[in-house]
Amino acid sequence: MLEVRVRRRLATFDLDVTFAVEGAEILAVHGPSGAGKTTLVNLIAxxxxxxxxxxxADGRVLFDDAAGIxxxxxxxxxxxxxxxxxxxxxxxxxxxxxYGRHRGRGRVDFDQVVALLGLGPLLKRRPRTLSGGEGQRVAIGRALLSGPSLLLMDEPLASVDPERKAEILPFVRRLRDAFALPILYVSHSADEIAQIAERTIRIEKGRLASGAAPATPSTGGPADGLALMAVVADHDPATQRTLLDTPFGRLSVPLRPEAPGTPVRVTVDAVSVAPVADTDHLAVLPPRPAAGLP
Amino acid sequence: MTAAELEALRLSLLVASWCVVAILPPAIGVAWLLARHDFWGKSLLNGLVHLPLVLPPVAVGYLLLLLFSRTGPLGGWLHDSFGISVAFTFSGAVVASAVMAFPLMVRAVRLSLETVDRRLEAAARTLGSGPVRLFWTVTLPLIAPGILTGSILAFARSLGEFGATITFVSNIAGETRTLPLALYTLAQSPDAEAGALRLVAISIALALLALFASELAARRLQARLGV
Structure with missing residues (x-):
């Protein structure tokens, strides 16, 4: 659980955001470079x-300027x-x-983390001998083992080869599930966010971008959009629409030819998402066709 | 080697070792202040620390004599309160060496403090390290090469110390007569060329040994730090 309401003067604009992370969820913080994402994470840390x-965080007031905390x-x-x-x-x-396991901070099981992140073969190595992906897995393990009540991840995959990203992303989701840990995941990559986040907030020039109300499952700028990996769930010939299973829930799109169970990739604009009355799913409004995977 | 020459070698090594041990903690403290903090009088402190580097050593020795003699402000207090007398003693030789070597140690440690990656310290803080644990577990290991360099420089400076020592604690055999002072004494007396040459040879051997040891230690440290 995390509640944040902060203002911080930066060189050319003010960072001014309010949001909350409920329970053990992965909240993605999205936005262009220099929007204040890293500053936000540093303020929380x-x-x-x-x-x-x-x-x-977790019921503890970490900062309160009015109370001088x-x-x-x-x-x-x-x-x-x-x-x-x-x-x-x-x-x-x-x-x-x-390193972070001192003074009763060793609540998280060492062997469990080592197994979860596949660190066993690396334990005796020196950091400089690790590849980018291995190093980030160790960094994730180190943060986890200090027994945190919240995990901040600032572009953790920025220095990792694209092929290795796929190797790490599943770990992040497993973390959340295994340790019931809320995670704030900063990234400018729509792909990464689509693969792991439950919810996204978008920051532009220090502000939450409009339309990115914290309750909206997914947002993305019209320019970069949001790419989702989805699976065809069902067709509804009556309404001429197809239902897709995505990491964010069910998505209704105009009728597709692919058979149920076929993996597809969907690109969604923030402005095109709307809730559908009397159902639990969201609809992509303009008929922007989903492209089938080869 | 004669007994007197051995005595000079023993004294030199003792003075230099004590000198390094004595200045290490305060030098790290001053280097820390200069590298990490801005405060009123910082330039003054910086100048004061570096003074022995630019002053003639004899002037430093004379100032020490004024300070530490029985009638001097520090010497009088030391004598009256603790019965300690520094002038013309072995500890005085250590003090003279320490003052001369201090700026070298401070410079080396400060330089390496300035190259420490502050982002690593920030990471340690998010992992639960307060200022003290942060220093011992991250900062100190990272500046170890600088401390090693500073120690070697200070040790060498102490081995070569002459002007401040002879002015402050004089040239007393078995008490303050280190290698350079013994060499000076022999050079002054007739028919002592063989002894003087032996002392020169010892000095060269000592210098080479120290350089070799420091090179070895530096390589090990750097391999450990992965630089």
Missing amino acids: GLDRPDRGRIV DVAPAARRIGYVFQDGRLFPHLSVAGNLR
Whole structure:
């Protein structure tokens, strides 16, 4: 659980956002470079200080300018996976993983994390000998093992080869399920977000982009859209529409020729998503055809 | 080698070792202040620390003598409160070396502190490290090469210290007569060329040994840090 309401003056604009993460969900923070995404994450972690606002995580007030509360990052119990890994070069992989496990912070089972992230063969290695993908898996494990109540991931796959991304993304989802951990996942890649996030907020020039109300399952700028991996669930000849299963739930699109069970890829514009009355699914309004996968 | 020459070698090594040990903690502290903090009087502190590097060593020795003599402000207090006398003693030789070597140590440590990746320290803070644990577990290991370099420089500076030492604690055999002072003494006396040459040879051997050891240690450290 996380509630954030922060204002922070930046060089050319003000970062001013309010949002919440409910329970163990993956909330994606999306937006162009320089929109203030990393600043937002640093404010939550305590590495940067809001000018005004209030941050509550797991029922603990971490920052409140009115009450004069500003908990040190060391005491926030927030795991942070950085874009650039930041593994300690003077420690082995095992040493890095154990770094955050001190003073009763070792609640998370070491072997479970090592198994989950496939770190067993890496334990004795030095960080500089790891590939980008291996390094980020270690960084995720290190953050997880410090026993956080919330995990922040700032573009964790930015320095990872495209082929290796597919190797890590499933881990992130498994984390959330295995540890019931809320995750704030910053990315500018619509693909990554489509694969893991339940919910997305979009930040542009320090503000939540309009139409990105926190309850909307998916958003994306008209320019970059949002790509979803989906499976054809059912056809409804009466309404001439096809239902697709996506990571965000069911999606109704104009009738498709593919048989149920066929994987397809859908591109969705934020402006084209609307709830359908009396159902639990969303509809893509303009008939923008989904392209079948080869 | 004569007993006197051995004594000089022993004294030199002892003074240099004590000098490094004594200045290590304060040098790291001052380097930390200079590298990480802005405060009123920072330039003054910086200048004061570096003064022995630019002053004639004899002037430093004379200032120490004024400070630490029985009638001097520090020496009088030390003598009256603890019965300690520094001038013309072995500890005085360590003090003279320490003052001369201090700026070298501070410079080396400060330089390596300035190259420490602050992002690693931020990561350590999100992993629950307060300032003290952060220093011992991340910052200190990362500046280890700088501390090693500073220690070697300070050790070498101490081995070669002459002007401040002879002015402050004089040239007393078995107490303050280190290698350079013994060499000076021999060079002053007739028919002592063989002894002087032996001391020069010892000095060269010592210098080469120190360089070799530091090179080895530096390589190990760098392999560990993966630089």
